[in-house]
Amino acid sequence: MDSKEKQQTSLDKKIDVIIIGAGASGLMCAIEAGKRQRKVLVVDHAKEPGKKILMSGGGRCNFTNYSVSHENYISNNPHFCKSALSRYNSYDFLDLINKYDISFSEREHEQLFCDGSAREILDMLLAECKKAGVTFQMDTTIEKVEQLAEHNFRLCSSRGNYTCHSLVVATGGLSIPTSGASPLGYKIAEQFNIKVWPQSPGLVPFTLQPKDKEQLATLSGIAVDAVVSNRRRSFRENILFTHRGLSGPAILQMSSYWQPGEELTINLLPDIDLVEVLKEQQQQRPLRTVKSVVAEYLPKRLVKTMVQTNFADSSLKTILPKEFVEISEQLQQWTIKPNATEGYRTAEVTLGGVDCDAISSKTMESNKIPGLFFTGEVLDVSGWLGGYNLQWAWSSGWCAGQYV
Numbered sequence: 001m002d003s004k005e006k007q008q009t010s011l012d013k014k015i016d017v018i019i020i021g022a023g024a025s026g027l028m029c030a031i032e033a034g035k036r037q038r039k040v041l042v043v044d045h046a047k048e049p050g051k052k053i054l055m056s057g058g059g060r061c062n063f064t065n066y067s068v069s070h071e072n073y074i075s076n077n078p079h080f081c082k083s084a085l086s087r088y089n090s091y092d093f094l095d096l097i098n099k100y101d102i103s104f105s106e107r108e109h110e111q112l113f114c115d116g117s118a119r120e121i122l123d124m125l126l127a128e129c130k131k132a133g134v135t136f137q138m139d140t141t142i143e144k145v146e147q148l149a150e151h152n153f154r155l156c157s158s159r160g161n162y163t164c165h166s167l168v169v170a171t172g173g174l175s176i177p178t179s180g181a182s183p184l185g186y187k188i189a190e191q192f193n194i195k196v197w198p199q200s201p202g203l204v205p206f207t208l209q210p211k212d213k214e215q216l217a218t219l220s221g222i223a224v225d226a227v228v229s230n231r232r233r234s235f236r237e238n239i240l241f242t243h244r245g246l247s248g249p250a251i252l253q254m255s256s257y258w259q260p261g262e263e264l265t266i267n268l269l270p271d272i273d274l275v276e277v278l279k280e281q282q283q284q285r286p287l288r289t290v291k292s293v294v295a296e297y298l299p300k301r302l303v304k305t306m307v308q309t310n311f312a313d314s315s316l317k318t319i320l321p322k323e324f325v326e327i328s329e330q331l332q333q334w335t336i337k338p339n340a341t342e343g344y345r346t347a348e349v350t351l352g353g354v355d356c357d358a359i360s361s362k363t364m365e366s367n368k369i370p371g372l373f374f375t376g377e378v379l380d381v382s383g384w385l386g387g388y389n390l391q392w393a394w395s396s397g398w399c400a401g402q403y404v
C-alpha cells in the first residue's frame with residue numbers, strides 16, 4: 001500500500017463486520033454478530049430493508065416449514081446445506097416468532113405462514129437488530145470492495161469508505177429486479193476468484209408455445225390438483241392456467257428442475273384409473289357421454305378443451321376399449337413443451353450462484369479468503385416452494401453470525 005492509500009484508509013470508518021444486503025440472511029447474521037458484541041454495519045442500496053420478506057408468501061411470509069431437509073434444496077453440492085439447517089432449524093426460528101407473539105398457521109405440506117402480515121417478521125428482525133446495536137446504511141451504492149490484508153477489507157460506497165475485519169456478502173439472487181436484486185454478490189465472488197455457477201430463474205411460471213397458448217387461453221383462472229413430471233422429478237400440487245401459460249405450486253416446483261426444450265407430463269386425474277372408470281360407466285350407464293363422466297372429476301371448461309377426440313360427445317356404448325386409453329392419455333399423460341419461463345421478473349428464487357465447495361458449510365466463510373463470508377440465496381443453494389428459501393436464509397445467516 002503506498003502512502004496515499006495509507007492516508008486514505010486511515011480516514012475510513014472502522015467496523016468489525018460489514019454486511020452487504022439488508023435481506024433475510026443479512027439481518028439474521030447482523031443480529032447474531034451484534035449479540036456477540038461485534039460492531040456491525042449493514043449496507044444496502046435499497047431505501048428500506050427486507051423488501052423480499054415483505055413480498056414473501058403473498059404478503060403473509062411463508063417463513064419456514066416444519067419438515068426441512070437437504071432434499072428440499074437444489075445445489076451442485078447437495079450436502080452443503082445440511083450443517084447450517086441442523087444448527088439453526090425451523091424450531092429455532094419458531095422460538096423467535098413465539099418470543100414476539102407472532103401468530104401463525106400451518107398450511108398444506110407443513111408450510112408455516114403469518115396470520116397477520118410479513119411486516120411482523122421484518123419488524124421482529126429489525127427490533128432484534130436494534131437490541132443488538134446493529135447500524136444500517138440504506139440507499140447506498142457500493143462502488144468497490146477490496147482486500148487490504150487478511151481480515152482487512154475496504155468497502156468504498158456513495159456514503160463513504162469503511163474498513164472491516166469481516167465482510168459478509170448477503171446480496172441475494174437476481175429475481176424481481178424491482179426489489180433491488182443485483183449481481184453484485186456474484187461479482188465480488190469472481191473478484192476473489194471464487195467460482196460462481198451460472199444462474200437461472202427458479203420457482204417461476206411457464207409461458208407456452210403459441211399453439212398451446214391459443215388452445216388453453218379460455219382456461220385462465222382454473223386450478224386443479226395434478227401431478228407434474230419430467231424424467232427426473234415429479235410434484236403433486238395444484239396447477240393454475242393463466243393468461244400467459246401455466247403456474248401454481250406444482251408448476252413452480254417443476255420449473256426449478258426444467259431444462260429449456262424439455263417436455264412435461266401432467267396427470268390431471270391423479271386419484272383415479274380413468275380407463276376403469278369409463279369401462280365401469282359403460283356397463284352401468286351406456287348412454288352417458290365421455291365428457292359427462294370426466295366432468296364429474298374436472299371443471300367443464302377444462303374437459304371441453306382437453307378431451308379433443310371426435311368421440312368425446314359420443315355415448316359410452318359406442319366407444320372401443322382402445323379409445324378409452326386414448327382419452328385417459330389426453331388427461332392423465334398430457335404432455336406439453338413449455339416455451340420458456342417468465343424469467344427473473346416473476347421468479348421467486350435464483351438457481352446457481354456462489355460455489356458451495358469454496359465455502360465452509362459450518363461458518364459460511366470462504367475457504368481461501370479468511371474474513372469473507374457468503375450467506376443466503378447468493379450461494380448455490382435454492383429451496384423448493386414452501387418456506388425453504390427463507391429457512392436457508394435464516395440458517396446460513398445465523399451460522400455466519402457466530403463467526404464473523
Ligand SMILES: Cc1cc2nc3c(=O)[nH]c(=O)nc-3n(C[C@H](O)[C@H](O)[C@H](O)COP(=O)(O)OP(=O)(O)OC[C@H]3O[C@@H](n4cnc5c(N)ncnc54)[C@H](O)[C@@H]3O)c2cc1C
Binds near residue numbers: 061064182389
Ligand atoms: C415474490 C417472492 C415471494 C417469496 N416468498 C417466499 C416465501 O414465502 N417463503 C420463502 O421461504 N421464500 C420466499 N421467497 C424467497 C426468499 O424471499 C429469498 O430466498 C430470501 O429473501 C433470500 O434472502 P437473502 O438474504 O439471501 O436475499 P434478499 O432477501 O434478496 O436480500 C438481499 C439484499 O441485498 C441487497 N442488494 C442486492 N444487490 C445489492 C447491491 N448491489 N448493493 C447493495 N445492496 C444490494 C438487496 O437490496 C436486498 O436487500 C420469495 C421470493 C419472492 C421474490
